[in-house]
Amino acid sequence: MRIALGLEYDGRAFCGWQSQPNGLSVQDALEAAIARMAGVPIRVHAAGRTDAGVHAARQVVHFDSEVNRPITAWVRGVNSFLPAGVAVLWAQPVDLQFHARFSAMARHYRYLLLNHPVRPALLAGRVGWHHAPLSLAQMRAATTCLLGEHDFSSFRSAECQAASPVKHLTRFEIQQQGDLFSIDVSASGFLHHMVRNLMGALIHIGKGAEEPAWMTALLAARDRTVAPPTFMPDGLYFAGVSYPESFGIASEPAFRHYLI
Known part of the structure; x- marks a missing residue:
């Protein structure tokens, strides 16, 4: 069985x-x-x-x-x-x-990011944290180039064992509620540290260090050394996985109310 x-x-x-x-x-x-x-x-x-x-x-x-x-x-x-x-x-x-x-046909991740001058205590370890103000508009603009099938070598760790750096992203959405950013990413599969490496670049753009077009340049470079460091794991959640309906397993990402 x-x-x-x-x-x-x-x-x-x-x-x-x-x-x-x-x-x-x-x-x-x-x-x-x-x-x-x-x-x-x-x-x-x-x-x-x-x-x-x-x-x-x-x-x-x-x-x-x-x-x-x-x-x-x-x-x-x-x-x-x-x-x-x-x-x-x-x-x-x-x-x-x-x-x-x-x-699995697709996997889903969510990153919860607290954007506040002071580090969290009650949410320590359960959310990522960045102290400087972030621009939601700039971050959203930076994600459009990531959708579709691409070589994500610039966002792949040196220890990654995946046979190919090519992945197909179907979703990259960012929402903001007060100081909390919620980033949802879905793809056919993910490379080692891929979401955290994308977060590092996204925060770099959100704080104004680079323009949204920089994400396109990073993607095209296919070179991990040109991208920012891997961001902290604290706010990253494996949110769900989609399967063919024939297996009878619910495919929608699921979160408790306190993680929305």
């Missing part, structure tokens, strides 16, 4: 999604909890990897198990064995053809 799970997690307590020798990843915590419920070792596969400090509002994973348990056991039962920073939101049986990673 193949089971799909929806997860949310606070990335601050973990070294990222992918299993590590120190056992401090989200994957390690989840596999240990599922194994306790199943009574046998279990391997899980995720829709997308997240780095240390990056959160998830709707990560999707799947695993195979020959052990028959009520579907509620894969939610409440597994949650009883998970640390406080991770929670299974839902579980459902899926077709054996479903794969959390390879069946």
Whole structure:
């Protein structure tokens, strides 16, 4: 039997999604909890990897198990064995053809950015922060060149293992409510640090250091060394993943009310 799970997690307590020798990843915590419920070792596969400090509002994973348990056991039962920073939101049986990673048509990220002279305390670790005023209009103007299929080498980390730097962005929207910016990005897939590297360039433009056309020049350069440093992970959330309707998994990005 193949089971799909929806997860949310606070990335601050973990070294990222992918299993590590120190056992401090989200994957390690989840596999240990599922194994306790199943009574046998279990391997899980995720829709997308997240780095240390990056959160998830709707990560999707799947695993195979020959052990028959009520579907509620894969939610409440597994949650009883998970640390406080991770929670299974839902579980459902899926077709054996479903794969959390390879069946995905698009992935969605949201970056929450606090634009305020003073650093946050209550939201520390849950939002990014920039102290100087940012222009919403300039930032929006800078994103238009990013939509469509492009070589994103200028926004790719040196450690990226993707076979190709070419990705197709279908959405790059920026909203502002008071001091809080919400940036939503959707694509067929993402390169390592791609969203955080785009954020670095976006903030550079928003604070007036460069004109919006500079984003076009960065994209055309295909050279990571010409772009600004990688921005902080704190405000980045894996917001969801879209699958073919035939698999019966809700595709819309999901956020709790306090993350909107």
